[in-house]
Amino acid sequence: MYTLHIANKNYSSWSLRPWLVLHVLGIPFDEKVHPFPESNTWDSYRTFSPSGKVPCLEDGNIRVWDSLAIVEYLAEQHDHIWPSDKPARAWARSAAAEMHSGFQALRNTCGMSCGLRIQLEEISPALQKDIARIDELWTQGIQKFGGPFLAGAAFSAVDAFFAPVVFRAQTYHLPLSDNANKYLKTILALPSMQAWYDAALAEPWREPAHEKETLDAGKLIADLRT
Numbered sequence: 001m002y003t004l005h006i007a008n009k010n011y012s013s014w015s016l017r018p019w020l021v022l023h024v025l026g027i028p029f030d031e032k033v034h035p036f037p038e039s040n041t042w043d044s045y046r047t048f049s050p051s052g053k054v055p056c057l058e059d060g061n062i063r064v065w066d067s068l069a070i071v072e073y074l075a076e077q078h079d080h081i082w083p084s085d086k087p088a089r090a091w092a093r094s095a096a097a098e099m100h101s102g103f104q105a106l107r108n109t110c111g112m113s114c115g116l117r118i119q120l121e122e123i124s125p126a127l128q129k130d131i132a133r134i135d136e137l138w139t140q141g142i143q144k145f146g147g148p149f150l151a152g153a154a155f156s157a158v159d160a161f162f163a164p165v166v167f168r169a170q171t172y173h174l175p176l177s178d179n180a181n182k183y184l185k186t187i188l189a190l191p192s193m194q195a196w197y198d199a200a201l202a203e204p205w206r207e208p209a210h211e212k213e214t215l216d217a218g219k220l221i222a223d224l225r226t
């Protein structure tokens with residue numbers, strides 16, 4: 001049985017990706033949630049993760065860290081993680097890699113905080129560029145491969161890589177096209193996304209740095225956490 005080490009569901013965008021792959025595809029795993037400490041994240045996370053970061057997957061005595069490496073490790077052992085159609089798989093891997101290594105303005109401005117609703121103070125040109133590219137990717141994937149998921153009729157890893165953006169779009173009311181909003185609703189409606197969201201809202205932890213990062217982005221409209 002795998003063990004997936006993750007951080008707070010409210011904040012941890014990187015943790016969401018492999019968690020969603022495992023959960024949607026029904027691959028059995030135990031999760032261990034390590035809430036962000038107020039200091040010394042490195043020392044605390046180094047006890048279970050070589051990089052001092054989450055997510056980290058434990059499979060017997062094998063440790064796999066970094067969300068992309070975890071998903072690729074799982075794909076070696078389970079079907080349906082990437083699309084079986086070759087062009088769809090090539091597109092899905094490219095889009096997931098682009099997400100993994102880019103979109104700095106979106107990451108820096110709009111930290112994931114599932115339970116908050118924020119009205120952005122401003123949309124900088126760099127953020128607008130990231131939003132436009134995400135919209136283009138979502139629209140293109142669905143047009144090319146028929147939807148309702150990014151690389152075809154079935155959920156695959158590329159949807160998991162964009163799932164944190166879906167939560168961010170909900171939190172910050174990001175301006176998206178009708179097609180992109182339709183995709184957003186498809187992902188939010190997944191039972192696995194709802195399970196993550198409900199757990200995020202129920203978490204008791206408030207980590208000051210993450211709280212500040214989110215509130216610095218604009219005006220607080222609602223805090224739906226219990």
Ligand SMILES: N[C@@H](CCC(=O)N[C@@H](CS)C(=O)NCC(=O)O)C(=O)O
Binds near residue numbers: 054
């Ligand atoms: N590229 C890594 C990024 C992992 C990452 O930055 N995780 C954050 C939590 S969402 C973390 O562990 N932060 C703790 C720290 O940076 O000290 C991945 O894909 O897993």
